[in-house]
Amino acid sequence: MSAPQNRINNPSRRNFIAATAVGAASLGAVALAPGLHLIEVSQASAPSAGASSKVRWGMLIDTTKCASGCDECVQACNTENGINETVQDARQGSQWIRKIDLKDPQSGRQHSLPMMCQHCEKPPCVDVCPTGASMKRADGIVLVDRHICIGCRYCMMACPYKARSFVHQPLTEQNPQVPRGMGCVESCTFCVQRVDRGLKPACVEACPEGAMTFGDLNDPNSDIARRLANEASTQVRADLKLGLGVRYQGI
Amino acid sequence: MHLEENSLFEENLFYLLAVIGSLITAVGLGAALYMEHSGHVVTGMNNQVVWGMPHVFAIFLVVAASGVLNVASIGSVFGKTLYKARAPLSGLLALAMLAAGLIIVMLDLGRADRMIVAMTHLNITSMFGWNTILYPGFFAIVGIYMWTLMDRKMNPYSKPAGLAAFIWRILLTTGTGSIFGFLVARQAYQSAMLAPMFIIMSFAWGLAVFMIVQKAMFSWNDKQLHPQIRARMKNLLGTFVAAVFYFVIVYHLTNLYFAKQTAFEHFILLSGGAFTVLFWGGYVLLGTLLPLLLLYAPAFSNRSGSVFAAASLVLVGAFSLLYVFIIGAQVFPLDIFPGMEVSSSFMDGKIDHYTPSLPEILLGFGGIGIAFTATAIGVRVLKFLPEDDIQKLENSGHMLD
Amino acid sequence: MKAVALALLLALTSVLALAGAPKPVIRIENPGQCIAPAAEMRKNHMEMLKHQRDRTLRQGIRGEAASLNECINCHAGKTSGTVTGQDGFCQQCHSYVAVKLDCWDCHQPKAGNQHAATGVKP
Numbered sequence: 168m169s170a171p172q173n174r175i176n177n178p179s180r181r182n183f184i185a186a187t188a189v190g191a192a193s194l195g196a197v198a199l200a201p202g203l204h205l206i207e208v209s210q211a212s213a214p215s216a217g218a219s220s221k222v223r224w225g226m227l228i229d230t231t232k233c234a235s236g237c238d239e240c241v242q243a244c245n246t247e248n249g250i251n252e253t254v255q256d257a258r259q260g261s262q263w264i265r266k267i268d269l270k271d272p273q274s275g276r277q278h279s280l281p282m283m284c285q286h287c288e289k290p291p292c293v294d295v296c297p298t299g300a301s302m303k304r305a306d307g308i309v310l311v312d313r314h315i316c317i318g319c320r321y322c323m324m325a326c327p328y329k330a331r332s333f334v335h336q337p338l339t340e341q342n343p344q345v346p347r348g349m350g351c352v353e354s355c356t357f358c359v360q361r362v363d364r365g366l367k368p369a370c371v372e373a374c375p376e377g378a379m380t381f382g383d384l385n386d387p388n389s390d391i392a393r394r395l396a397n398e399a400s401t402q403v404r405a406d407l408k409l410g411l412g413v414r415y416q417g418i
Numbered sequence: 419m420h421l422e423e424n425s426l427f428e429e430n431l432f433y434l435l436a437v438i439g440s441l442i443t444a445v446g447l448g449a450a451l452y453m454e455h456s457g458h459v460v461t462g463m464n465n466q467v468v469w470g471m472p473h474v475f476a477i478f479l480v481v482a483a484s485g486v487l488n489v490a491s492i493g494s495v496f497g498k499t500l501y502k503a504r505a506p507l508s509g510l511l512a513l514a515m516l517a518a519g520l521i522i523v524m525l526d527l528g529r530a531d532r533m534i535v536a537m538t539h540l541n542i543t544s545m546f547g548w549n550t551i552l553y554p555g556f557f558a559i560v561g562i563y564m565w566t567l568m569d570r571k572m573n574p575y576s577k578p579a580g581l582a583a584f585i586w587r588i589l590l591t592t593g594t595g596s597i598f599g600f601l602v603a604r605q606a607y608q609s610a611m612l613a614p615m616f617i618i619m620s621f622a623w624g625l626a627v628f629m630i631v632q633k634a635m636f637s638w639n640d641k642q643l644h645p646q647i648r649a650r651m652k653n654l655l656g657t658f659v660a661a662v663f664y665f666v667i668v669y670h671l672t673n674l675y676f677a678k679q680t681a682f683e684h685f686i687l688l689s690g691g692a693f694t695v696l697f698w699g700g701y702v703l704l705g706t707l708l709p710l711l712l713l714y715a716p717a718f719s720n721r722s723g724s725v726f727a728a729a730s731l732v733l734v735g736a737f738s739l740l741y742v743f744i745i746g747a748q749v750f751p752l753d754i755f756p757g758m759e760v761s762s763s764f765m766d767g768k769i770d771h772y773t774p775s776l777p778e779i780l781l782g783f784g785g786i787g788i789a790f791t792a793t794a795i796g797v798r799v800l801k802f803l804p805e806d807d808i809q810k811l812e813n814s815g816h817m818l819d
Numbered sequence: 820m821k822a823v824a825l826a827l828l829l830a831l832t833s834v835l836a837l838a839g840a841p842k843p844v845i846r847i848e849n850p851g852q853c854i855a856p857a858a859e860m861r862k863n864h865m866e867m868l869k870h871q872r873d874r875t876l877r878q879g880i881r882g883e884a885a886s887l888n889e890c891i892n893c894h895a896g897k898t899s900g901t902v903t904g905q906d907g908f909c910q911q912c913h914s915y916v917a918v919k920l921d922c923w924d925c926h927q928p929k930a931g932n933q934h935a936a937t938g939v940k941p
Contacts, residue, residue, distance in 0.1 A: 218879030258464035262764050270759040282754070282762070291602060297546035298539040304879055312876055313925055315535045318528015320468040321546050327603040329752050329764065333468060333528060335459040341927045343888050348925030349457045350528030363881050403754060407602060418755070531919075 215363065218306040224357055224412060225307070225384035226371070227391050227400060228280060231417040232378035235279040238266050243373030244283075247358060249342035254335070261332035261347075263355045264370055269418070280415060281370065281379070284309055284330040284355035285403065288410025292322035292331065301352075307384075307412050308357050316351040323352060327404050330354050357381075357412075384412070428638070432798055439791030446784010449777040450525035458528065462773045466765045467748045471774035472526040474740045475782030478623070479519030479789060480594055481616055482736070484587040485624020487512040487560065490567075491587070494580025500647060500811060503804040505580070507635075508628060509564040510796045511789075512587075513557060515627070518789035520553055522781060545596045552590045559583050568800070591617045598743075605682040606747030611672075615665040619736070622658035626732040629655065631793065633726050635803055644808055645720060652725045656713040659732055663706045666739070682750050685769065686742060693746040696738040705735010745772055843911035848897045854884040868922075887926050895930035903928045 244264045245251055254260035264283040270276070286309050292301040293309065300316035303309050311322075311331075323331045331354040338348050344360040347353055358368035366372075371379040382391035400414040453460055463470040489508035493501030524533055541547045563583040566576040595616030601607040629651060636643050670687065673679040686693055709728035711718070718724035749770045754760065760767035796802060853860055855867075867885035874880040894908040895901050902909040903923050913920040 214874075214880050214882045216880070217874070254459070256459075256464060257763065258466055258765060258770065259459055260465075262465070265762050265764045265766075267755075267760055267762040267766050269755055271757075272759050282766075293541075294543045295546065295600070296541050297544045297550060298535055299541040300539075302877060304877065306879070310876065312873075314872060314876070315532070315539055316529065317532045317536050318530075319523075319546060320528070321544070321597075323465065323468040324748075325601050325603055327752065328754060329466070329766070332465050333458065335464070336457040338925075341925065343927040343929075346925040346927070351925070352528070359879070363879055404756075531921075 218304040218308070218363075220305040221385060222306040223384040224286070224362060225382065225391055226286075226357070226368075226413045227380040227394060227416065228413065229378045229380075229416045230278050230280040232376040233279050233281065234376065235266075235268055235277070237279075237375070239373045239375055240264055240281050240370035240379065241266060243369040244355070244358075247342070247361070247369035248345045248356075249340070249347065252336065252338055259335040261334060261353060263330075263332065263353070278417065280418065282328060282330070282403075283370075283413070284357075285328055285409070286355075286357060286412030288412070290409065291325040291327065295321045295325040297321065304359075308359055308362070309354070310356055310359065311352055311354065313346065313348070313351040313353070318350040318352065320352060326354075327407055327409075432794070435794050436791060436798075439787050439794055442787030443784050443791055446781050446787055447525070449780035449784065450530070453526070453777050453781070454530055460775060461778045462775045463778070464770070464772075466751075466770040467745060467772040469744060469748065470772060471778040472522050472781050472785075474737065474744055475785050476519045476522040476526075477594065477744065478736055478740055479515045479522070479785055481591060481620045482623040482627050483512045483515035483519060484556070484591045484594075485620030485622070486515065486628050487583060487587050488621055488624055489628050490563070491580060491584040494563075494567075494576055495584045499814060500650065500806070503806055504628070504632070505576075506564060506567050506800075507631070507797075507802040507804060509560050509567065509583075510800075510802055511628060511631060511793060512560055512624075513564075514789045514792035514796065516553065516556060517792065518785040521788055522785040525781060545593060545600050549590075549593045549597070552586075552593045556583075556586055556590050559586050587620075588617060591620045603752060604747055605679060605750055605753060606686075606743065609669070609672075611665070611669055615662075615669065618658065618661045618665055619739075622655065622662045622732060623736045625651070625655050625658055626729040626736075629729040630726065630733075632804065633722070633729075635797065639803060641803075643722070644806055647806060648722065648725060649720045652713050652720060652728070655725075655729065655732070656710055659706055659709055659713075659735075663702075666701070678753065678756060682747075685750050686746055690746060693742050693749070697742045697746075700738025701735045701742065704731050705733075705738055709735070748772075841915070843915045844906075845911075846908075847893060848895065848908075849893045851893055853893070854889075887922060891928060891930045895928070900930055901928045 241262075241264050248263060250261050250263060252260070264281050266279055267282045268277065268279050286303075286307055288307065290301070290303055290309050293303055295301075297319060298315045298317055300312045300314075301309070301322050302312055318333065320333055323329075323333060331352050333352050334347060334349050336349055341347055345356075358366070358370075361368060367381045371381040380391045380394065382389040384392055384395070386392055387396075395414065398416065400416050401418055402409075402411040402414060403418075405411075461470060486508055489501055490505035490512075492498050493503075493505045524530055527533075529535075536550060540550065559579070559582050563576070563579040566572040566574075566579045592613045595613035598607040599609055599612035632643065670683060673683045686697055688694060690697075709731045712724045712728035712731070713719075749772055751760075751765060751767050751769065754766065855863075864885075868887065871883045871885040874883065875886075890909075891902050896904075896906060896908070899906065901907055903920075904910060907928070909920055909923070909928075
């Protein structure tokens with residue numbers, strides 16, 4: 168392939184590209200060099216830097232604000248990620264996020280919370296995956312690489328939160344930003360396609376009570392880091408010591 | 419190479435058996451193709467019970483495959499002459515059953531078309547990943563071992579090859595048991611006991627399979643197994659069956675002792691419906707107590723028919739135990755919030771139900787068909803029939819030790 | 820006997836060859852300039868996409884030139900709106916060379932990000 172070589176081996180050409188990036192914006196379709204053609208501005212601008220290990224994405228969920236009958240977060244997730252297929256048996260359908268109602272049998276106290284992939288620091292799904300399709304990005308987001316997922320479902324056996332679903336039937340009409348299809352395992356991605364554009368996950372944005380906070384746990388000035396530093400919070404099944412990215416309050 | 423001379427009737431019977439085996443295999447492969455095309459929506463498996471009937475068959479075949487090789491190991495590694503005559507058949511069965519088990523697992527994958535990915539991408543922290551090394555290694559080592567057994571020039575190497583195969587098979591079964599033992603999430607698993615338990619299960623199930631096949635082959639050739647040889651093998655089977663029972667008892671007793679596990683034990687042992695019936699009726703009664711009775715009660719003692727029945731019942735018990743172990747454990751809900759009553763749209767806090775669909779069951783039987791056909795053809799074209807030189811065995815004292 | 824079997828086999832394979840996919844007609848619905856010359860695209864598009872997909876998924880690098888969503892912007896049929904199907908830009912060649920095309924099992928093969936994802940056939 169000549170295009171990448173041009174970019175890497177020729178410093179003057181690289182500078183030239185950088186210098187013309189602004190100019191290219193107004194031109195639309197433009198040929199920069201033989202073998203390196205750019206059509207649109209969106210492509211012409213340099214690719215993003217990618218996930219950084221300096222960032223650790225996390226979520227804080229205040230269950231005292233979470234109403235039992237409300238599933239706005241689930242609906243928002245389904246819309247954003249295109250999970251609307253009809254399934255005959257609900258147990259065979261995908262649930263990236265679900266509402267769980269809890270009741271303490273001794274005190275009778277009831278509350279409700281959303282449960283999804285907890286984006287573990289040491290994810291069991293990544294440990295057990297035979298091909299390495301289950302993976303964790305540098306910024307802590309746990310994903311399934313469906314390009315190499317063979318659909319063995321071992322990760323589903325290993326996940327203590329039942330956060331993963333297997334696609335049981337052929338799909339069409341996916342969201343262009345969220346590819347998904349039959350025979351692979353999938354789970355909450357923290358809406359990685361939004362996070363990479365600087366947006367919050369769909370569920371966080373949709374929660375009418377503002378019960379969900381999303382942000383960088385490593386940034387001491389972020390809202391989430393400040394709250395975690397000052398308020399009590401718990402990890403679900405903290406005994407497993409998986410280092411969860413999702414924390415709960417009020418459970 | 420010396421071919422057995424068969425009558426025309428036997429010749430035809432062989433082809434009939436080969437055709438039946440191939441047909442079962444073909445139906446199984448067809449079922450897999452159907453599942454692959456339609457998706458797992460046509461199975462009884464779901465997001466709670468992610469491994470179903472195909473895995474019960476596959477794990478039985480893989481565990482029994484490593485166990486059946488024991489017969490050869492006892493001969494080569496532990497020097498028991500009696501078992502040496504049985505080593506080639508034991509190797510053949512091991513290869514046929516392991517191949518069958520693996521084919522079932524592969525065909526059940528969501529993306530069976532990506533097998534090449536599983537072979538080219540290896541995650542070393544994955545027990546499944548390790549198994550993708552252990553299984554081909556088993557084929558290679560057992561293949562070489564059989565070569566040393568069946569080629570006279572290679573005979574001197576049979577002892578080291580047999581030792582290597584023995585060590586490898588222990589590793590392999592440890593790997594199979596650890597697929598479950600390394601799972602922290604599910605109540606029934608996460609126990610170091612599973613690896614040794616799988617090894618002892620493989621001893622019992624493998625020997626039972628071997629004795630059934632041996633009986634069939636002897637009948638085919640109008641031969642009688644020497645009663646003393648049968649007595650030795652049936653005593654060994656009885657010991658293994660009792661040992662598995664011991665492990666199962668200890669496993670459930672430790673679980674009963676931990677408060678967090680009592681609900682799960684209550685489910686399996688008392689309130690689990692089909693699982694409870696399979697555990698007590700299928701495994702304990704039919705698969706353990708009855709075989710022990712048939713093997714040891716003086717009334718049945720050492721009759722060819724009762725030993726055969728006992729070995730068959732051990733296999734009934736094996737399937738029952740695996741069904742309870744694999745599916746019962748998944749049907750029971752995950753304990754995400756210990757001590758809380760939970761409910762959700764995703765079976766949280768609820769006991770799931772699982773009904774295997776026809777394609778799943780056919781795929782499982784297809785695996786059995788593969789093992790059967792491979793064995794039948796192998797036995798037909800090469801010399802696998804154990805031939806005992808009784809006089810020599812008696813003279814060397816091997817009938818008594 | 821052998822000759823008959825051989826003849827049958829030959830006849831069968833030639834029938835199969837005749838029944839194979841028609842030669843693809845390459846039609847670019849929204850002509851513009853591709854990210855690389857046609858010859859290079861034909862030879863290397865799979866490698867480009869493969870490396871891009873790994874960088875995007877595993878490293879979170881977005882906005883690279885090679886991208887399926889950008890492919891379909893130019894190559895989706897004007898009437899069908901997609902690159903799959905009998906006349907689809909991708910499908911035609913892949914059928915002709917008998918290479919399984921499974922990108923679109925998961926990725927949306929229709930151009931334009933406007934439609935609402937429903938997960939099922941409309």
